[in-house]
Amino acid sequence: MKALCTNFRGYYPQLILGPLFKLLEAVLELMVPLLMANIIDVGIAGGDRAYVLRQGLFLLLLAVLGVAAATTCQYFASVAAFGFGASLRRQVFRHILSLSGHETDAIGAGSLITHITNDVNQVQNGVNMFIRLATRAPFLAIGSIVMAFVLNARIALIFLISTPLIVLVLYQVMKRTLPDYARIQQRQETLGTLTGQNLEGARVIRAFSRQENEKKDFAAASDAHSALTIQVGRISAALNPLTYVIANFAILAILWYGARFADRGLILSGDVFAMVNYMTQTLLALIVLANLIVQFTRAAASAKRLSALLATESSIQSESLPRTREQNAFLAFEQVDFSYAGPAGKNTLEGVSFTAEQGQTIGVIGGTGCGKTTLANLILRFYDVTGGRILLDGQDLRSYPLEVLREKIGYVPQNVKLFSGTIRSNLQLGAPQADDDALWAALTTAQARDFVQQKPEGLDTPVEEGGKNFSGGQRQRLTIARALAKRPSLLILDDSSSALDFATDAALRRALKQDTGGMTVLLISQRASAVKDADRILVMDEGRLVGQGSHEELLQNCPVYREICVSQKLVQQATPESEVSSR
Numbered sequence: 001m002k003a004l005c006t007n008f009r010g011y012y013p014q015l016i017l018g019p020l021f022k023l024l025e026a027v028l029e030l031m032v033p034l035l036m037a038n039i040i041d042v043g044i045a046g047g048d049r050a051y052v053l054r055q056g057l058f059l060l061l062l063a064v065l066g067v068a069a070a071t072t073c074q075y076f077a078s079v080a081a082f083g084f085g086a087s088l089r090r091q092v093f094r095h096i097l098s099l100s101g102h103e104t105d106a107i108g109a110g111s112l113i114t115h116i117t118n119d120v121n122q123v124q125n126g127v128n129m130f131i132r133l134a135t136r137a138p139f140l141a142i143g144s145i146v147m148a149f150v151l152n153a154r155i156a157l158i159f160l161i162s163t164p165l166i167v168l169v170l171y172q173v174m175k176r177t178l179p180d181y182a183r184i185q186q187r188q189e190t191l192g193t194l195t196g197q198n199l200e201g202a203r204v205i206r207a208f209s210r211q212e213n214e215k216k217d218f219a220a221a222s223d224a225h226s227a228l229t230i231q232v233g234r235i236s237a238a239l240n241p242l243t244y245v246i247a248n249f250a251i252l253a254i255l256w257y258g259a260r261f262a263d264r265g266l267i268l269s270g271d272v273f274a275m276v277n278y279m280t281q282t283l284l285a286l287i288v289l290a291n292l293i294v295q296f297t298r299a300a301a302s303a304k305r306l307s308a309l310l311a312t313e314s315s316i317q318s319e320s321l322p323r324t325r326e327q328n329a330f331l332a333f334e335q336v337d338f339s340y341a342g343p344a345g346k347n348t349l350e351g352v353s354f355t356a357e358q359g360q361t362i363g364v365i366g367g368t369g370c371g372k373t374t375l376a377n378l379i380l381r382f383y384d385v386t387g388g389r390i391l392l393d394g395q396d397l398r399s400y401p402l403e404v405l406r407e408k409i410g411y412v413p414q415n416v417k418l419f420s421g422t423i424r425s426n427l428q429l430g431a432p433q434a435d436d437d438a439l440w441a442a443l444t445t446a447q448a449r450d451f452v453q454q455k456p457e458g459l460d461t462p463v464e465e466g467g468k469n470f471s472g473g474q475r476q477r478l479t480i481a482r483a484l485a486k487r488p489s490l491l492i493l494d495d496s497s498s499a500l501d502f503a504t505d506a507a508l509r510r511a512l513k514q515d516t517g518g519m520t521v522l523l524i525s526q527r528a529s530a531v532k533d534a535d536r537i538l539v540m541d542e543g544r545l546v547g548q549g550s551h552e553e554l555l556q557n558c559p560v561y562r563e564i565c566v567s568q569k570l571v572q573q574a575t576p577e578s579e580v581s582s583r
């Protein structure tokens with residue numbers, strides 16, 4: 001909670017002044033029944049028009065002051081709540097970005113989105129409500145009872161019976177509904193995740209004619225959500241009639257005893273009127289208080305979830321090992337083991353060792369799910385190795401400041417991601433200083449120059465969300481250009497030419513070889529034709545390195561590689577001795 005509270009910084013005056021203005025409004029409200037009583041008892045009973053007029057004007061003044069106080073409070077509440085909310089949202093966003101793959105995998109993207117939207121909104125509303133109502137509602141409820149006692153202690157005893165009864169009803173309703181609010185929130189989260197998945201995969205769903213199934217799944221989740229909401233609504237709906245019945249019986253009792261006491265001259269009729277007003281005020285204040293508790297309970301649940309998220313530390317810490325420099329290859333994997341579930345889980349990579357010298361192109365090939373992308377994930381320290389170590393430039397990855405490490409690496413992920421903005425803003429993502437010449441050079445190497453040149457706005461061509469206004473191949477080439485623009489020492493291309501035709505793919509590989517100079521390139525692919533020209537090829541199979549060497553060497557001595565080449569018709573089915581390469 002402490003982490004959340006830091007976001008109140010800068011809003012302390014509003015947090016104090018807001019409730020004070022609301023209290024002022026409540027005091028003014030408590031005065032109204034008294035003034036009305038005076039108008040009835042003195043002005044109307046005595047036929048004193050001037051008195052009625054004066055008191056009427058005074059009531060008007062109270063109303064104006066009340067509105068001014070309420071508006072001022074509302075202003076302070078909005079400034080503090082929305083300021084707090086914006087600051088909290090930024091804090092949560094920064095924190096999510098700092099988490100490693102382990103944590104984001106465990107929490108899940110849908111849940112993270114709910115945290116930053118729904119949970120932050122709930123807490124923000126809680127703060128708003130707190131400033132506006134947390135002092136006013138109890139003050140009005142207690143103040144009304146006190147005022148009733150001031151007017152007539154015997155009749156005020158009715159308040160002591162009716163108020164606990166109203167509180168009991170509110171308590172029973174809340175006891176039944178509060179746990180359901182948490183479940184409604186969870187079901188809302190499920191709906192959000194389903195909606196997100198459907199929107200993201202809309203084309204796949206259509207292509208596989210899965211609309212009906214998806215509709216059914218969504219309808220089931222939506223029905224479950226609305227059934228629970230209706231159930232809660234039904235119970236809550238009992239709140240008003242029940243509490244009003246109690247309050248109305250109390251008003252009947254006030255009028256009954258008030259009339260009898262007034263006949264005996266023990267109370268003035270205006271005071272009876274005031275007591276009826278105080279009863280109504282007590283009831284309304286208690287209902288507001290009940291709603292407030294519901295709101296606070298939801299805000300507290302959200303605050304707890306946000307606190308837990310903010311307390312989650314990234315398992316990847318910058319410079320977690322002391323820096324030592326060793327004479328070594330530019331990139332070295334030494335007996336690397338890795339498991340997505342942590343050291344206790346089943347290994348995804350096992351005993352992987354290889355080296356890459358500066359300027360070399362290393363191909364990585366293997367069947368789907370054999371751990372190729374995992375290699376890239378480890379080099380970028382999205383995850384840490386669970387055994388062995390990885391060295392870059394003679395230094396264990398864990399001894400680098402994370403920004404320095406990632407500065408050295410240009411990464412082209414398997415799932416192409418472009419951001420809304422322009423081509424220029426996308427290319428400058430890792431190289432904000434890169435000028436137009438550097439950007440065009442990167443586009444040229446990435447085989448993207450032609451289609452960008454054809455756009456009337458060139459580098460300033462808008463990129464829509466996710467790059468959806470570009471084809472798959474164009475997006476892939478822009479992502480490669482983005483990685484090249486930062487002129488990294490190590491370029492990782494993860495299946496980055498899968499959407500390119502063979503001619504463009506070949507041109508891209510030629511250009512990469514010519515233009516990247518001293519850059520080390522890790523070329524991950526499932527296509528043997530994409531890696532066969534690499535200086536060295538690593539062959540992966542079920543998390544293990546089952547071969548490394550040149551295309552020819554591997555054809556001779558690595559059955560897995562040969563099988564891949566044969567299956568892709570790069571070589572004919574043959575024994576190693578009689579093999580004929582297509583080159």
Ligand SMILES: Nc1ncnc2c1ncn2[C@@H]1O[C@H](COP(=O)(O)OP(=O)(O)OP(=O)(O)O)[C@@H](O)[C@H]1O
Pocket residue numbers: 105340341348366367368369370371372373374375414526
């Ligand atoms: N975030 C993750 N959490 C748990 N398991 C994962 C995660 N990412 C990948 N895996 C598992 O690790 C194994 C290796 O996955 P990886 O993505 O490295 O394979 P790959 O060789 O790149 O496959 P492809 O060529 O299909 O992209 C797979 O069995 C996969 O299910």
